[in-house]
Amino acid sequence: MLTSPFTFEKPTTIADAIEAVGDSGESMFYSGGTELLLAMKMRVIHTERLVDIKGIPGLDRxxxxxxxxxxxxxxxxxxxxxxxxxxxxxxxxxxxxxxxxxxxxxxxxxxxxxxxxxxxxxxxxxxxxxxxxxxxxxxxxxxxxxxxxxxxxxxxxxxxxxxxxxxxxxxxxRPTGPVTYRRFKHGERPSVNVAMAWSMEATSSTIKTARVRVGALGSRPQPLKAVEDALKGRSIADVRPAIEAVLAEALDELDINDDRHGGADYKRHLAGVLLLRNAEEAMTRGKRSR
The missing domain is CATH 3.30.465.10 (Uridine Diphospho-n-acetylenolpyruvylglucosamine Reductase; domain 3)
Structure with a gap:
């Protein structure tokens, strides 16, 4: 299916691009277009004008x-x-x-x-x-x-x-500790993904802070606060039991959609598996950096 007719502009500065789009909602920024053009062809998105930002210097540094x-x-x-x-x-x-x-x-x-x-x-x-x-x-x-x-x-x-x-x-x-990422996918998109980032104490194998996010379950990435709190102040050797002690509670608090990628219980289980695999990798990386 072809897109609806639209005009095309190619400004050379950020200010010109913003002015060209305006606030009417009738124009849209365009760069790679891998999602946008597909949506336009499917008539899910309609716009009167595309403003191409590929010629604006500095946006690719x-x-x-x-x-x-x-x-x-x-x-x-x-x-x-x-x-x-x-x-x-x-x-x-x-x-x-x-x-x-x-x-x-x-x-x-x-x-x-x-x-x-x-x-x-x-x-x-x-x-x-x-x-x-x-x-x-x-x-x-x-x-x-x-x-x-x-x-x-x-x-x-x-x-x-x-x-x-x-x-x-x-x-x-700039990360000061291990950063890990795991996903399970059907086709080209993740059904569940988990990212973990630690900062480490400078003189020990102790986790200073931890950030854990689980995505593709609901509409946006979600934190696992119970896991983050359990990891703070822990030595690398104590990571797995610390996570396992709060994992079930943390996973129960996630907002999970049933969709073609799987049911809520299935995706909750996958999130737990991926989290522990992230932790194992982070532990290995953390030990190597000491």
Whole structure:
């Protein structure tokens, strides 16, 4: 099926792109288009005008800043992130994730910003970025604002981004401990995914803080607070029993949708299995870094 007719603009600055889109809801930003164009062809999404941001400089850069944070431009493709030396050195789990997103066409053309803004529940990056405590930089007609990855997705296929706001950058602290990611998938999308990020005490094998996120179960990634609290202050050797002591309670608190990817009980079980596998990998990495 073909899309409905639309016009096409290609601005060269962020300000021009924001002005071209406006706040009427009749125009949309366009970059990789792997999700957007498919939705337009299926007549799920209709827009009068596409504003192509591929020609705007700076949106495809990846840097480690003097503030010890990693910045990823929203127009970076999954392939670009997977191969970037900064990501491979400081956040290798994110590199591996991006190297396995969907299929080779999506990895080559699809962008991290487009993935986030589409709000697809069965996606890989949102769960990892929430575990990494990432902030998303949104720029619109009224200025710039930062939104935490945990708060960006409002519900299925809906985010907090306003129509005139362009997601320009993803920023997260350089990880100081092990970061892990596991998923179970049907086809090209995860049915369940789990990401875990630890920070470690400088002089011991003790976990300072832990962030655990489970995705693809509901409309957005969800924290496992009981697991995070159980891990804080624990030595690496005590990780598994600490998790097992609270796991059932933590999993029961998850909001899980029954869908074609499986029933709630099935996906709850998978989340527990993936969490423990994440923990085993993190323990191994944590021991090696001591």
């Amino acid at each position: 990846i840097v480690l800043t003097d503030a010890n944070e990693i910045e990823i431009g929203s127009r970076c493709t999954h392939k670009r992130i997977a191969a970037d030396p900064v990501i491979r050195e400081h956040a290798p789990a994110l590199s591996t994730l991006c190297d396995n997103v969907a299929n080779v066409r999506v990895r080559s053309v699809g962008t991290i910003g487009g993935n986030l803004c589409f709000g697809e529940p069965h996606a890989d990056p949102p769960t990892m970025l929430a575990a990494l405590n990432a902030r998303l930089v949104l720029q619109g007609q009224t200025g710039v604002r930062f939104v935490h990855a945990d708060e960006f997705i409002r519900s299925e296929l809906e985010t907090v981004r306003e129509p005139d706001e362009l997601l320009t950058m993803i920023v997260f602290p």
